[in-house]
Amino acid sequence: MTKKTNTDAKQQDLAHDTLQPGNMLTDNMGHVIGDDQNSLKAGERGPVLLEDHFLREKLHHFDHERIPERVVHARGSGAHGYFELTDSLGDYTTAQVLTEVGVQTPVFVRFSTVAGFRGSPDTPRDVRGFATRFYTQQGNWDIVGNNIPVFFIQDAIKFPDLVHAVKPEPHHEMPQAASAHDTFWDFISLTPESMHMIMWAMSDRAIPRSFDTMEGFGVHTFRLINARGEVTFVKFHWKPLLGTHSLVWDEAQKIAGKDPDFNRRQMWETIDAGGMLEWHLGVQLFTPEQAAQWDFDVLDATKIVPEDLVPVRLIGKMVLNRNPDNFFSETEQVGYMTSNIVPGMDFTEDPLLQGRNFSYLDTQLSRLGSPNWQSLPINRPVNAASNNQRDGHMRFQINPGRVSYFPNSLDGNRPAPDEKQGFHSHPVMASGAKLRVRPASFSDHYGQAKLFWNSMSPVERVHIAKALRFELSKVETPHVRLAMLEHLEKIHPLLASQVALGLGEKPRAQETAKPSVTYDEPAEMALLARAEADTSASGGLKKAAALSQLEQPQSAKGRHVAILAGDGVDAGAVKALQQALSAEGAMGEVVGTHLGDLGGVQAMKTLGNSHASLFDAVVVADGQLQTETEALDFLREAYLHAKPLGAIADGAPVLAAASRQLPGTPWDAAHGVIDDDNAAFVQLLAQHRVWNRAPNPAS
Numbered sequence: 001m002t003k004k005t006n007t008d009a010k011q012q013d014l015a016h017d018t019l020q021p022g023n024m025l026t027d028n029m030g031h032v033i034g035d036d037q038n039s040l041k042a043g044e045r046g047p048v049l050l051e052d053h054f055l056r057e058k059l060h061h062f063d064h065e066r067i068p069e070r071v072v073h074a075r076g077s078g079a080h081g082y083f084e085l086t087d088s089l090g091d092y093t094t095a096q097v098l099t100e101v102g103v104q105t106p107v108f109v110r111f112s113t114v115a116g117f118r119g120s121p122d123t124p125r126d127v128r129g130f131a132t133r134f135y136t137q138q139g140n141w142d143i144v145g146n147n148i149p150v151f152f153i154q155d156a157i158k159f160p161d162l163v164h165a166v167k168p169e170p171h172h173e174m175p176q177a178a179s180a181h182d183t184f185w186d187f188i189s190l191t192p193e194s195m196h197m198i199m200w201a202m203s204d205r206a207i208p209r210s211f212d213t214m215e216g217f218g219v220h221t222f223r224l225i226n227a228r229g230e231v232t233f234v235k236f237h238w239k240p241l242l243g244t245h246s247l248v249w250d251e252a253q254k255i256a257g258k259d260p261d262f263n264r265r266q267m268w269e270t271i272d273a274g275g276m277l278e279w280h281l282g283v284q285l286f287t288p289e290q291a292a293q294w295d296f297d298v299l300d301a302t303k304i305v306p307e308d309l310v311p312v313r314l315i316g317k318m319v320l321n322r323n324p325d326n327f328f329s330e331t332e333q334v335g336y337m338t339s340n341i342v343p344g345m346d347f348t349e350d351p352l353l354q355g356r357n358f359s360y361l362d363t364q365l366s367r368l369g370s371p372n373w374q375s376l377p378i379n380r381p382v383n384a385a386s387n388n389q390r391d392g393h394m395r396f397q398i399n400p401g402r403v404s405y406f407p408n409s410l411d412g413n414r415p416a417p418d419e420k421q422g423f424h425s426h427p428v429m430a431s432g433a434k435l436r437v438r439p440a441s442f443s444d445h446y447g448q449a450k451l452f453w454n455s456m457s458p459v460e461r462v463h464i465a466k467a468l469r470f471e472l473s474k475v476e477t478p479h480v481r482l483a484m485l486e487h488l489e490k491i492h493p494l495l496a497s498q499v500a501l502g503l504g505e506k507p508r509a510q511e512t513a514k515p516s517v518t519y520d521e522p523a524e525m526a527l528l529a530r531a532e533a534d535t536s537a538s539g540g541l542k543k544a545a546a547l548s549q550l551e552q553p554q555s556a557k558g559r560h561v562a563i564l565a566g567d568g569v570d571a572g573a574v575k576a577l578q579q580a581l582s583a584e585g586a587m588g589e590v591v592g593t594h595l596g597d598l599g600g601v602q603a604m605k606t607l608g609n610s611h612a613s614l615f616d617a618v619v620v621a622d623g624q625l626q627t628e629t630e631a632l633d634f635l636r637e638a639y640l641h642a643k644p645l646g647a648i649a650d651g652a653p654v655l656a657a658a659s660r661q662l663p664g665t666p667w668d669a670a671h672g673v674i675d676d677d678n679a680a681f682v683q684l685l686a687q688h689r690v691w692n693r694a695p696n697p698a699s
């Protein structure tokens, strides 16, 4: 069967505007330039003449090359691909993209951090944006989501305050891409509705390993409407095929210096090498009647609908497999909008979503500079836009004829609205007094924070406590730190006390454990493992499925393994390991004492230009590295970051030498250090981290 596909539609559309260089250099008006390296001067040694129109044009364009970066989500990276529906939602919606099984719809996805500037590193502790545009035959549909399913605030009117608080402080513009500062925590401590989101933001979710090991969420509840006009509520989920995995905090900070483009580079290189990034699209479908039964409000974006109440139904797959041709024209100029929905869908009354529907259109004007921004190649729909809008700065199209109004009799009344095919707002009953209030159903701010806490594994709980200690210890104003401890107390007293210890405050709980600084102390882990909270606003659940990342699918696919080697390496052993890894979709990269040939294997990276934090696991393949400090550091770092370690050929003594740098730590197979067993190593790699190292590693 030939697959119905229109994935090429956007690629073909973009091809119209993709310019190949001609043979001769011209100015922007097509005049061939004779000399582009010397300006026109009066005499050999100047002065330069104003008459030099080539110089002026070139400088003029250069002077205006920058546009304002996004006010949030400035740092980001995008890729093209397609979405293919495998399971029709025809019972729930008339949207073609969700009913035509087997059709491939082109997509462009942009991943981002929120707080940092455009040039900031990829790996701060932050929420990640996950914005997807579907170029459907019924117009663009955007899911402008995040990698966390809830948000800090319930009402869009608070968004500017939230963003002002988290961005670098306005008097000295510090810190860059970090929430660990006074203004953020001041705002949060005065905003109880943010507590559920704070638990997510302090968890490992806020330091994802890569774009293709993070989930995506539409966050808000939307409506689907079927042919009979019936409404179903829906929440959208992107589930990565590789599972959801994170960095550890010390590693994330080091990557920010060693390779600030870490996530961007990995996506680019994966696609460049012919690979792809993949997610399932999942939906939670529920009726308004079901929603009315729950003890939380589905219009409140600080709440999840636990998967135990409504399972996620996987309905299709998204594949990203083409890098942009030009970062600026595609990734920078793409303008997503929550208001981009297609017939068969509708918004809900979520006040955060309603505010966003204004903001995303509005912001493009100051960023892209003209009301014609929707005609930019990356933004225009594959079904051509057709209306009576005209003129404005940078008009791209030439609209012939004298008619630019509706109704008209001079051009056959075209283009005309179409009752049948057009978008309809669902006729939701709306009435009431005009009130500036928050509904009572939005008032539980701690119940789902507790649900999240209860759902974490012990090691994930320790990471949350450590993240809070890190962040709050950077807050200089004592009353802000204390105010945050009050909130944590309401989530769990043991969590609050463990954080208090790190801040030099008196813990309220009778029982405490030494807070871990370098290691996850087993005592703290054991204490927090017992810290179960009573929940509310959680549909009666004490714990929810799919929140802990340790429950995620395990696979070695896409993992990068450093193979440390010098000139004396056994090339056969290295190649055997590389083969075992590539059979599972992982990569073994030789990191050499120098670049190039190491007696039969090629080093593409060196111990000096690389770092353990840039790999998922490390194997040492050469006994002569025992005396190489950089090799020992590689192994030590990887051990501390709970990564699988191994030795092949005569590498074992190097592991032993590295272990002596960390006295008292076990370096054996039971703790993720594998000697000369490729199959066991690959199996371990699929588990991502070795959490049973005791004491556990810095994170």
Ligand code: HDE
Pocket: 070, 071, 072, 073, 076, 110, 111, 112, 128, 129, 130, 131, 144, 145, 146, 151, 155, 156, 157, 159, 217, 218, 219, 220, 301, 334, 335, 336, 351, 352, 353, 355, 356, 359, 360, 361, 363, 364
């Ligand atoms: Fe955004 N957000 N946002 N946001 N957001 C922007 O739009 C805004 C919110 C999200 O890769 C801006 O084009 C308001 C939630 C992503 O281009 C701006 C509110 C979620 C991106 C804006 C929110 C998001 C943005 C800045 C509160 C997850 C990057 C540039 C009501 C569901 C899109 C731009 C890209 C970007 C406004 C809250 C996700 C200013 C007013 C909740 C992924 O319009």
